[in-house]
Amino acid sequence: MASETPGAQILVASNRGPVSYSLEEDGSLRAKRGGGGLVSGLSAIGPDADALWVCAALNDGDREAARRHPAQLPESDTGEQRVRMLDIAPQTFTDAYNGIANSVLWFVHHLLYQTPLEPAFDADFRAQWASYEAYNAAFADALARDAAQGAAVLVQDYHLTLVPGMLRERRPDLRIGHFSHTPWAPADYFGLLPDDVAVSVLRGVLGGDRAGFLTERWAAAFAECCERVLGARVTREGAEIAVTYEGRTTRLGVHGLGADADFLRERSHRQDVDDWLVRLREQVGEGRRTVVRVDRTELSKNIVRGLHAYRRLLTERPEWRGRVVHVAFAYPSRQDLSVYRKYTEEVSRVAEEINAAFGTADWQPVLLRVDDDFARSLAAYRMADVALVNPIRDGMNLVAKEVPVVSDAGCALVLSREAGAFAELGEDALVVNPYDVIATADALHEALTMPADARAERCKRLAAAATALPPSQWFLDQLRALRG
Template sequence: MASPHAARVLVASNRGPVSYTLRDDGELTSKRGGGGLVSGLSAIEGNAESLWVCAALGDGDRAAVRRGVAEDGVRMLDIDPEVHADAYNGIANSVLWFVHHMLYQTPLEPVFDAEFRRRWDAFRTYNRAFADALAAEAAEGAAVLVQDYHLCLVPGILRELRPDLRIAHFSHTPWAPPEYFRLLPDDIGAELLRGILGADRAGFLTQRWADAFTACCTAVLGGTGDTASTGGTTIAVHGLGADADFLRKRSHEPDVDERMAALRERIGGGTGEGPDGRRKTIVRVDRTELSKNIVRGLLAYRELLDTRPEWRGRVVHMAFAYPSRQDLAVYRDYMAEVERVADEINSRYATADWTPVALYLKDDFARSLGAYRLADVALVNPIRDGMNLVAKEVPVVTDHGCALVLSREAGAYEELGRDAITVNPYDVSATAAALHEALTLPDGERAERSERLAAAATALPPQRWFLDQLNALDPAAATG
């Protein structure tokens, strides 16, 4: 039964647009988030009654739910913390993320045993909590947009509860090819696919990921041809671009200028290589995800200094490696390896007035934007990435044009590959050569490539990305 104040457009995601912090004195403070979903949802505010359903992720969020504190248009679910931990860390981030990014060391992992099955039950419970909330809050015939791998069972459960709804699921990650997807137990793989196929539309960031999903449906569920394998579900591609207006405005605010001054000081000058007489810069900005390939990027930079000694003292690699999932041991170990390799490079090559690697581990968006503006080369070399917005953001923000070294395994490669210097992310030597090529691009060519990259990167801004999906699912919901 629908709520008496039912919403016509609903978004479901693990993380919501607002988070709460519980202070020592017991008071709650809130912080509004950003990103494509937040920007996209703003496109329908005022045109339709909308609701964002998300999980309470910490003590502050849970306290807000229990005290009845809520932001208009947001419903936060107080799911049992142990259930959430098993679903989020035990399955979503330790199994599904690893499958779709092809990260397993298969001689030893994965191991699908009784403990995995216990966690899978928690994942089902977590997904059902979302489906129940959406079913209760949705108006008759409402449009429901379910986000990402955390909630891939929701469409199927929700379809049984509310067959009247128009449901979409969107995958922000890559999708594994059948031969890798079938590492999963047969029944679990089938359950995942059928969960998404409960939606009217299944969306992906690139055609490559959409084709992989369809191939998995054929391999696991049987049938021949796209329609037979995916039933009545439409498989769609919606690329997500950078928010140019926001980035350009935000990157010229005073705090960014302050960060840039500090970065310039750390880079140092006097060589006349880069703008303003400073050294040239290779910039990367990532969460310390296993898939981001930060260690091989550092090794490629080390090889550049080894094989091209003329760059010693003339270039600085600014590596922004922000902590991610530090409650998982494998991520803590990876962060430690990033630091170890950076320290090793600095120990080997640093001089009195030059530190080759400037490693930043504390998340600071203003500082990242300052680095974007200063970058001569952006290094984006993931093992595998659904899209990678950093590759799109740097060309938009750069002050003087930036060369992009881009992994062919990033989703952004489909749109940006022609004007980027493309690399195999596993090939350290080829990546070192690509860095040299990028550093030596003539100024005019670098500026022209950067301009074309920026145009491609902003072709599908977040609001259009969201509204395209909504219009395809339910045109009346978008127009109000």
């Protein structure tokens, strides 16, 4: 299925691309560029690298853009990057994205199921799984068509686990890698999946020459799944892991994504952030300490237990009443799924309970905002005395890395041991079991009472560790490893 015209030498495939579109009333399309590690990575290889980004149309505006520009989106919209956006049938996309990727694979890798009641893999699941296969096949077809002979293809995340294997069948000449931005489930939990689905996911990833993970822990979990489910042979030499299955060997790589220090430091001192800093300081009140969290209202982020820990702090340590504010920015995530809507409602309910129980005429204990504003988040980072990052499970968690980089006076970090960032930041963070509300409350007290010089010194070390592998280097290291 190779293209009849010279194809791209480097291809990236991801569900979300670097641009999104909205359809205006006059029929015109308005483009909005995104950011993130992939954008920085592709920028790092330069305009002459012959790179192409393949992504899915996520909404009606995207689909219209894909129809008008089926070969390539206008580079004026994409920051001069070559992007092909795939117009996949809306129902196929919804089933694959919401039905499988976000409601099954995400739940498995983050250990989110209430197993007495779920999952139940029935006929509806099978129909959605067929859509997931079709969605992955659409990417494999596009990549096979657009790749030059021997090109390097970097496939991203749990949305596209089947693509490496499918692409290998179509284009055996390619160098193919897959990168998992989530954790990988331990073998026993991965076994919740129907047997044939578990096999398909693992075989899909093993279609690549390399499989990348954010931490050694997630790579080891994947290798164990391959041993237990497939009977694959796993060999280890030091930190290197190789999985051999059906005559092919896939090497596992660990690439811990860091914060983009230059961007964060520049962006956090623009005027809109300064304006938000003034407003937030007024809302918090003069002389008060701050416990800051910035998260999506994602089930794995553990926002509700964080609020319970803060309530316990105020209950058991009454000296903090009137002296601290929990600044919680929790912007909505996946609100088309009812379980996420209910979780967002629970976050708001618990925050309101705390404010009703402890608030006074001049002190609001929890400053909760359930909407997304990047400038406001950066302002909160800058004013944080304590950053609370307590996920149930997280592939990395860049918030834990970003706050120390941006903090004005130096912050303490209360960090879940189940975040991927723990591997790099744990030595200088106050580490907690994310399920232990009492221990988390104690860690908040310890963080709030930490001497300013000790807090500032820890924050410097956290920032250095957080920026050791910037997004551009993270991407280039994977590309070099794949080509090597």
